[in-house]
Amino acid sequence: MSATIRLDYLSIFPDYFDVLHISLLGKAVEHGIVEVHSWDLRDWTHDRHRTVDDTPCGGGAGMVMKPEPWGEALDELLGTEADPSIHIVVPTPSGYPFRQQDAEELSGVTRIVFCCGRYEGIDHRVLDYARERWSVHELSLGDYVLNGGEVAALAITEAVVRLVPGVIGNPESLTEESYSDAQEGLLEYPNFTRPVSWRGLEVPEVLMSGHHGRIAQWRHDRSVEITRSRRPDLI
Numbered sequence: 019m020s021a022t023i024r025l026d027y028l029s030i031f032p033d034y035f036d037v038l039h040i041s042l043l044g045k046a047v048e049h050g051i052v053e054v055h056s057w058d059l060r061d062w063t064h065d066r067h068r069t070v071d072d073t074p075c076g077g078g079a080g081m082v083m084k085p086e087p088w089g090e091a092l093d094e095l096l097g098t099e100a101d102p103s104i105h106i107v108v109p110t111p112s113g114y115p116f117r118q119q120d121a122e123e124l125s126g127v128t129r130i131v132f133c134c135g136r137y138e139g140i141d142h143r144v145l146d147y148a149r150e151r152w153s154v155h156e157l158s159l160g161d162y163v164l165n166g167g168e169v170a171a172l173a174i175t176e177a178v179v180r181l182v183p184g185v186i187g188n189p190e191s192l193t194e195e196s197y198s199d200a201q202e203g204l205l206e207y208p209n210f211t212r213p214v215s216w217r218g219l220e221v222p223e224v225l226m227s228g229h230h231g232r233i234a235q236w237r238h239d240r241s242v243e244i245t246r247s248r249r250p251d252l253i
């Protein structure tokens with residue numbers, strides 16, 4: 019049986035992706051739902067120092083990732099024929115903000131290749147080359163700068179893979195989360211479990227009332243309150 023989705027990671031630190039074999043992702047890999055491969059970009063260099071970077075054209079601080087190793091790696095992994103069903107994810111702080119909707123869209127595809135930049139990023143022509151052949155997504159994890167794309171690729175992977183059918187045992191737990199349709203795109207209400215009294219702090223009484231209508235109303239009101247104060251842009 020072939021996997022539902024195949025994920026490839028191109029990076030100069032392929033060991034970063036060892037964590038894909040832990041927890042729910044690891045189980046999804048073990049059960050053959052997800053296939054993962056991580057590749058060392060330096061394997062597509064041809065000099066003694068396995069060089070992947072060079073100084074920026076136009077000057078400035080830092081180094082830029084050279085286009086040749088990226089081009090050769092992508093050609094070897096994907097061929098040179100155009101195939102828009104193949105998705106290339108390029109994590110970058112200048113990308114579109116990565117949202118739950120993107121995770122939902124990507125969870126329905128069969129192949130994603132993550133291109134993890136380092137230094138000042140990847141020579142822009144690599145993206146133009148890829149865009150002519152495959153579906154390219156430049157995605158930002160948030161308004162801050164990481165050292166490399168690996169952590170961003172892992173975060174995107176986790177958000178995507180948990181939506182792939184069969185990965186999470188109880189799919190209902192996905193529908194009631196923050197940003198979900200059932201939550202009207204709002205942030206989730208606070209959650210509690212037993213004991214009802216803990217260190218002088220009580221579970222809100224309504225949650226122990228057994229009254230489904232009042233519980234739903236309380237949760238909705240808390241969701242609106244939290245969303246309004248933390249993320250008014252979502253209202």
Ligand code: SAM
Nearest residue numbers: 109110135138139158159163164165166167170
């Ligand atoms: N020169 C880039 C800029 O100012 O936009 C920053 C490059 S950053 C030091 C190196 C790599 O980290 C990027 O190519 C990207 O792969 C990754 N990265 C950094 N911040 C990120 C973010 N917020 N979201 C996604 N990827 C990020």
